[in-house]
Amino acid sequence: MPSSSKVVLYWHRTDLRLHDSPALHAALALNPSTFIPVWTWDPHYVYRSRVGPNRWRFLLECQSDLSKSYKKLNAKQKLWVVREAPQTVLPKLWEAWGGNAFSDTDSYARARDEEVLQLAEKAGVEVIVKMGRNLFDPDELAAKNGGKATMSMSQVEKAAEKINSGQPEKPLDAPQSIPDPWDWEKMKLDNIKQDGVEAEPDLNADHRTSKDKQYTAIMGPKNDFGVPTLEEIGIQASTVTTPHRGGETEALKLLSTSIKNEEYIGHFEKPKTSPADFEPQSTTLLSPHHHFGTLSVRKVWWDVQEVLQKRKAEKKPTSSIPTNLPGQLLFRDMYFAAQAAVGPAFSTTYGNPVVRLVDWHLQSKNLADGGSDVDTETGDRDYSVDSADAEEWFIRWKEGRTGFPWIDALMRQLRQEGWIHHLGRHSVACFLTRGGCYVSWERGAEVFEELLIDHETACNIGNWMWLSCTAFFSQFYRCYSPIAFGKKWDPEGHFVRKYCPELAQFDKKFIYEPWKAPIADQKKWGCRVTGDRTGSSEGQTYPKPMFDFDQRRQICLDSMKNAYDVGLHGADEEVMTGSWREKFDVDEKPPKRQKTEK
DNA sequence: TAGTTGTTGTCAGC
DNA sequence: GCTGACAACAACTA
Numbered sequence: 001m002p003s004s005s006k007v008v009l010y011w012h013r014t015d016l017r018l019h020d021s022p023a024l025h026a027a028l029a030l031n032p033s034t035f036i037p038v039w040t041w042d043p044h045y046v047y048r049s050r051v052g053p054n055r056w057r058f059l060l061e062c063q064s065d066l067s068k069s070y071k072k073l074n075a076k077q078k079l080w081v082v083r084e085a086p087q088t089v090l091p092k093l094w095e096a097w098g099g100n101a102f103s104d105t106d107s108y109a110r111a112r113d114e115e116v117l118q119l120a121e122k123a124g125v126e127v128i129v130k131m132g133r134n135l136f137d138p139d140e141l142a143a144k145n146g147g148k149a150t151m152s153m154s155q156v157e158k159a160a161e162k163i164n165s166g167q168p169e170k171p172l173d174a175p176q177s178i179p180d181p182w183d184w185e186k187m188k189l190d191n192i193k194q195d196g197v198e199a200e201p202d203l204n205a206d207h208r209t210s211k212d213k214q215y216t217a218i219m220g221p222k223n224d225f226g227v228p229t230l231e232e233i234g235i236q237a238s239t240v241t242t243p244h245r246g247g248e249t250e251a252l253k254l255l256s257t258s259i260k261n262e263e264y265i266g267h268f269e270k271p272k273t274s275p276a277d278f279e280p281q282s283t284t285l286l287s288p289h290h291h292f293g294t295l296s297v298r299k300v301w302w303d304v305q306e307v308l309q310k311r312k313a314e315k316k317p318t319s320s321i322p323t324n325l326p327g328q329l330l331f332r333d334m335y336f337a338a339q340a341a342v343g344p345a346f347s348t349t350y351g352n353p354v355v356r357l358v359d360w361h362l363q364s365k366n367l368a369d370g371g372s373d374v375d376t377e378t379g380d381r382d383y384s385v386d387s388a389d390a391e392e393w394f395i396r397w398k399e400g401r402t403g404f405p406w407i408d409a410l411m412r413q414l415r416q417e418g419w420i421h422h423l424g425r426h427s428v429a430c431f432l433t434r435g436g437c438y439v440s441w442e443r444g445a446e447v448f449e450e451l452l453i454d455h456e457t458a459c460n461i462g463n464w465m466w467l468s469c470t471a472f473f474s475q476f477y478r479c480y481s482p483i484a485f486g487k488k489w490d491p492e493g494h495f496v497r498k499y500c501p502e503l504a505q506f507d508k509k510f511i512y513e514p515w516k517a518p519i520a521d522q523k524k525w526g527c528r529v530t531g532d533r534t535g536s537s538e539g540q541t542y543p544k545p546m547f548d549f550d551q552r553r554q555i556c557l558d559s560m561k562n563a564y565d566v567g568l569h570g571a572d573e574e575v576m577t578g579s580w581r582e583k584f585d586v587d588e589k590p591p592k593r594q595k596t597e598k
Numbered sequence: 599t600a601g602t603t604g605t606t607g608t609c610a611g612c
Numbered sequence: 613g614c615t616g617a618c619a620a621c622a623a624c625t626a
Contacts, residue, residue, distance in 0.1 A: 151623090152604075152622095152623075152624095153604085153605075154603095154604085154623090154624085269605080269606090270605060270606065271605055271606030272606080273606090275606095321605090322604095322605045323605045323606080324605095327605070328605090331605080422606080423606060426606070430607095435607095469621085473604085473621090473622095474621040474622055475604085475607090475619095475620080475621055475622090476620095476621075477607085477618080477619050477620060477621085478606095478607045478608085479607065479608080480606095480607065480608090481607075481608065481609095484607080484608060484609080485607075485608090488607095488608095557619090561619095561620090564621070
């Protein structure tokens with residue numbers, strides 16, 4: 001029996017798990033008599049966050065699984081989902097039951113968290129914050145890198161070396177028991193309707209069943225603080241298409257399956273895993289679980305290390321950082337630490353000192369020169385439409401109908417499953433930015449944000465910068481071909497056939513370039529490659545490529561060279577004031593290459 | 599200052 | 613399946 005009368009509110013956020021949760025461990029170590037694990041769900045979150053149906057369901061599954069796990073440890077327990085913004089509901093709850101301890105986990109303190117912490121302090125509530133999301137505390141990692149953003153793996157390794165000889169903390173076990181929850185029926189906490197929930201703008205309007213928003217009562221529709229259903233948040237169940245499932249139980253099962261395959265763990269080298277593999281994929285599929293905190297990165301690190309150390313002792317070949325699995329986790333930490341060092345500006349070009357400015361098409365409005373070229377008819381977009389062609393390319397890229405099967409297959413897999421292989425992400429990101437469309441990486445990052453179930457801001461933004469050669473990476477002349485790259489990994493075209501089924505019958509000779517197939521063959525294979533995207537009179541159709549790739553590659557390469565010559569970064573004065581475009585206009589045309597003279 | 603390295607390019611030629 | 617040319621950035625080392 002608990003010896004104290006302590007009430008502990010445990011605020012779950014990025015840690016939808018019971019294993020290896022330092023904050024949960026600390027909270028239970030207080031030996032509370034009452035323990036209330038809550039998820040505070042700001043109704044605005046449903047409308048303001050760019051989240052597609054696949055990630056919504058993943059989140060709800062994670063919450064349901066966690067709730068079940070609590071129930072297993074104590075039949076009275078669950079995850080208490082409170083539908084109100086933490087800034088307003090947490091003080092109410094503290095007051096209602098006189099809670100005297102409050103526990104929390106996260107690494108990256110955002111403005112909202114700061115606000116909550118200050119409120120707690122004001123209310124005399126003891127707050128415990130523990131980092132549980134990364135291998136190393138991002139702030140500490142940045143500090144050990146001289147307070148600067150970590151921009152390379154060698155910097156990360158050096159900084160980590162200074163923290164704990166490069167070794168993350170060992171994972172903690174899941175608790176064996178959980179104290180009783182609150183007697184909430186005595187709390188007189190009515191299931192009040194929320195006032196002031198602004199449902200507009202609704203970033204997910206396309207995925208909703210109706211405009212009728214039910215997501216407005218703090219205890220939920222059943223008056224029980226239960227985990228919301230898709231219906232409650234207004235998402236149509238039929239729009240969920242991912243085969244990937246959420247929850248700590250699923251995450252631990254996935255990890256243990258991978259770990260048992262010692263050859264796989266021992267030989268894992270990311271650049272050698274195929275982006276074209278499906279059923280099964282060539283990588284671990286653990287990333288969404290790291291995002292939702294259903295799987296601890298430290299557990300993965302140490303479980304993998306055990307296998308690697310055993311193999312080393314047996315003198316078996318073993319891959320190493322940065323290409324092996326621990327290396328992948330270090331890259332994740334690199335992006336988190338870079339984000340911690342830069343702050344909120346990390347997510348944009350505007351105001352971000354580490355990101356290079358490139359004269360992309362479809363720049364964010366805050367970068368456009370005075371907004372003068374913003375089309376009034378498209379005024380609700382958050383980017384400037386400087387080129388109708390580029391906007392069409394962007395939309396076709398997003399919808400998977402560029403006419404390049406490798407790109408389209410990847411983009412359709414992204415939309416359907418919420419996940420694509422890392423190298424696939426490279427391929428489509430390069431294509432949208434420096435290797436094809438010359439569209440701002442910020443547009444691409446937004447699409448990934450909506451569609452990826454493993455979307456993690458720091459990693460997504462960081463990788464888009466990497467691929468667009470605006471930060472972390474700069475060899476822009478290494479450009480992915482939408483034809484050769486796919487062919488290299490999948491000469492038979494199995495991947496394209498799965499995700500672009502209209503091309504399934506095409507001979508492998510034309511699978512990556514269907515427009516080159518003779519008309520007679522196109523007819524024979526049941527799909528015409530046509531410029532008319534809506535034409536259905538001829539049966540199945542697939543679009544012609546939206547541009548000449550080789551031509552676009554050259555234009556992009558020249559423009560990138562020019563942008564590097566200009567040498568501006570996101571926090572430079574010219575960028576902040578909107579006068580940066582003059583620097584690009586002076587030369588008019590990028591300098592011509594001299595190679596043809598030789 | 600020159601040379602090397604950087605998780606993950608392409609293409610021709612053998 | 614390998615090699616080198618291609619064109620050529622930035623950080624780091626010697």
